[in-house]
Amino acid sequence: MIRLSIPLRQALARLSLPMMIAAAFGVMLLGKADALLAERARVALADLLTPIWSALQQPVSAVQQAVREAESLLRLRQENARLLQENERLRRWQAAALALEAENTLLKRQLNYLPEAAPAYTTARVVADGGGTYARAVLLAAGPQHGIRKGQVALDERGLAGRVTEVGSRSARVLLATDINSRIPVTLEGSRARAMMVGTNGARPRLQHWPEGAIPQEGDRVVTSAEAGAFPAGLPVGVVRWSAAGAPEVELFARLDRLDMVRLFDYGLSGILPPEAVARPEPRARR
Secondary structure, eight states, X not given: OOOOOHHHHHHHHHHHXXXXXXXXXXXXXXXXXXXXXXXXXXXXXXXXXXXXXXHHHHHHHHHHHHHHHHHHXXXXXXXXHXXXXXXXXXXXXXXHHXXXXXXXXXXXXXXXXXXXXXXXXXXXXXXXXXXTTOSSEEEEEOOTTOOOOTTOEEEOSXXXXXEEEEEOSSEEEEEETTSTTOEEEEEETTTTEEEEEEOOSSSSOEEEOOOTTOOOOTTOEEEEOOGGGSSOTTXXXXXXXXXXXXXXXXXXXXXXXXXXXXXXXXXXXXXXXXXXXXOOOOOOOOX
16 A cells, blocks of 8 residues: 655645546537537447446336335225215214104104195206396297296206296296395205395305394305295205305305206296286375
């Protein structure tokens, strides 16, 4: 082993950095002077390192795949536990529903209850949004002799959408529940309190005129009321949501922003009267 003196080692240490900088500049100049030679050197180095990288990549890929499979198994285990809990909860609800169904059947039998006949309905396709007298309304296409009349209740597959206000020979217009002219009597299922759902031209109608002491609660289910003979009782409408401004609103079940087909039910109600059927006040006699 060759031992160097301290002054020589200090001199080599001082010269190492300048020598490396000079070598780097030399390689740069060589690459600029002979681009083909530099390209060949890069290709040769890549050919030399490619098998090493491939050999190292295989165990890395295997480890990554094992980690992904472990994460997938963990997620499946958590999902399985959640589904078991949900299944158990559904079994309890099923038992409660069967008990209530049996009790309801027994009470109807004792009361000689006569069930109401299923209402007739017509299915129509939505062909246009907006337009006409109202800001939130849809136009329906109907064939000749369609049988649609004013006052029929429009529902989608989720819940109440609105009510028919105009009928033509091949079309009909439905006033949606969100229109500012819409007034729908509703019932809060939590407290059985009655209120009025008023359209605002926004996504959520507001609740008004509920009884004193029966404030709508967040999440209460809202259904139609039979007040004034405009709607049948019990049609699903939505749930109560309190706005940031502190007003009770109704998040509708119906997807009014993506209506494609609606069903028009004829419940035989006459709560909405045409203008010609409304009695006009007699003029006062002059004195």
